[in-house]
Amino acid sequence: MRYYMHCRACGAKFSSNIGVYKCPHCKGKLEIQYSILPKVSKPSDLRDDPKQGIWAFWRLLPVDNVSKAVSLGEGNTFLHRCDILARQIGFRQLLIKDEGKNPTGSFKDRNAAVSVSKAVELGARSVAIASDGNAGPAVAAYAAKAKLPCFVFMLTITAPEKVAQAAVFGARVINIEGPGLVNDCIDVIEALKEDFEWHHLTTAGPVNPYQLEGPKTIAYEIAIELENQFPDWIAVPAGGGGLIVALFKAFMELDQLGLLKHMPRFLCVQASGCAPIVEAFRQGTSVRRWRDPQSSVAIPILVPLPLEGEEVLQALHISQGAAVSITDEEILRAQRLLAEKEGVFASPAGVSAFAGAIKARRDGIIKKSDIVLVVVTETGLKELRQLSSLSQTAALPADPRLIREFLSRTGGGDN
Numbered sequence: 288m289r290y291y292m293h294c295r296a297c298g299a300k301f302s303s304n305i306g307v308y309k310c311p312h313c314k315g316k317l318e319i320q321y322s323i324l325p326k327v328s329k330p331s332d333l334r335d336d337p338k339q340g341i342w343a344f345w346r347l348l349p350v351d352n353v354s355k356a357v358s359l360g361e362g363n364t365f366l367h368r369c370d371i372l373a374r375q376i377g378f379r380q381l382l383i384k385d386e387g388k389n390p391t392g393s394f395k396d397r398n399a400a401v402s403v404s405k406a407v408e409l410g411a412r413s414v415a416i417a418s419d420g421n422a423g424p425a426v427a428a429y430a431a432k433a434k435l436p437c438f439v440f441m442l443t444i445t446a447p448e449k450v451a452q453a454a455v456f457g458a459r460v461i462n463i464e465g466p467g468l469v470n471d472c473i474d475v476i477e478a479l480k481e482d483f484e485w486h487h488l489t490t491a492g493p494v495n496p497y498q499l500e501g502p503k504t505i506a507y508e509i510a511i512e513l514e515n516q517f518p519d520w521i522a523v524p525a526g527g528g529g530l531i532v533a534l535f536k537a538f539m540e541l542d543q544l545g546l547l548k549h550m551p552r553f554l555c556v557q558a559s560g561c562a563p564i565v566e567a568f569r570q571g572t573s574v575r576r577w578r579d580p581q582s583s584v585a586i587p588i589l590v591p592l593p594l595e596g597e598e599v600l601q602a603l604h605i606s607q608g609a610a611v612s613i614t615d616e617e618i619l620r621a622q623r624l625l626a627e628k629e630g631v632f633a634s635p636a637g638v639s640a641f642a643g644a645i646k647a648r649r650d651g652i653i654k655k656s657d658i659v660l661v662v663v664t665e666t667g668l669k670e671l672r673q674l675s676s677l678s679q680t681a682a683l684p685a686d687p688r689l690i691r692e693f694l695s696r697t698g699g700g701d702n
């Protein structure tokens with residue numbers, strides 16, 4: 288077998304064919320390990336080229352029959368070189384990996400492609416997922432393609448566009464009321480999954496270890512594109528922490544393959560009203576449930592009890608990384624800046640790592656000589672409500688003379 292499952296708690300190893308998502312012996316967290324690694328001498332050898340997007344990296348993905356993988360064209364996202372903002376903020380180089388370019392508009396399509404493909408291989412008849420906004424629509428889309436009934440548990444604070452996006456793919460969306468913890472949705476699915484025969488696909492490694500495998504491909508793509516100049520820092524937002532853990536796993540695999548020039552330092556970014564990982568990093572403690580989480584414009588990263596918090600801390604320590612929290616004001620400023628100066632439109636949560644990178648530069652954590660790569664996790668088109676004021680412009684008559692006067696008066700005549 289090319290890969291196997293390994294229990295982080297009791298050390299048991301077994302084939303993925305037995306169809307479990309947690310250790311059958313101790314209920315511990317499982318991780319996927321690869322016993323046969325591809326023979327490579329440079330990062331581009333990781334690709335098996337006739338295959339598209341993330342599936343070009345099938346040799347490091349836990350799917351048996353890649354020709355039957357469920358795909359909507361995920362992966363291979365654009366890497367922007369942002370020279371204007373690099374100069375303005377004071378980085379040697381600023382690179383933006385735009386995950387908003389995925390089929391449903393977020394990096395979660397990489398997770399869903401792998402987890403739904405695997406669920407199909409394991410004979411799933413139905414899938415369920417807890418979501419703060421992006422994973423739900425992603426799994427709903429891939430489940431639609433795989434003809435699997437899909438149940439998406441969302442919180443009432445979820446952006447309505449994202450609820451609608453999950454529903455349009457035919458998923459059954461169940462809104463969970465209350466103060467708003469995605470952890471509550473996860474518990475509901477765990478309690479009911481056997482009765483309803485759900486494969487639980489929430490994007491957290493402890494719930495579904497296959498979920499960490501898809502986003503690893505972001506790191507492989509970075510390694511191929513930046514082979515000769517790896518970034519010094521990678522800024523990543525953290526809700527549950529899965530994206531940082533997946534990227535760190537991928538860089539460790541690149542190291543095993545002899546392809547890692549140096550380990551980039553991870554910058555973990557959370558919203559200041561709910562920042563349990565940042566707090567634990569600062570205090571040198573383990574990650575504790577955040578009491579009284581405050582709402583934010585970046586709902587997808589509000590996770591009071593990050594299920595992969597300890598693994599994120601480990602990645603930060605090994606990579607000599609750092610953690611910062613940011614306010615809504617900083618997020619919205621970063622959103623406008625990235626759009627106006629570089630033409631990249633990200634949602635508030637999607638742009639949060641960029642806001643964090645700006646803050647880390649201001650605080651002296653990131654230096655002027657550093658190359659910084661920011662993962663933008665979702666497109667701004669997913670949440671347009673925040674920007675409704677921008678569309679409220681007065682209507683004018685179609686009269687060139689009046690329009691000329693208007694533009695001269697309002698400053699537009701200089702262009």
Ligand SMILES: [Zn+2]
Binds near residue numbers: 294296297310311312
């Ligand atoms: Zn175990």
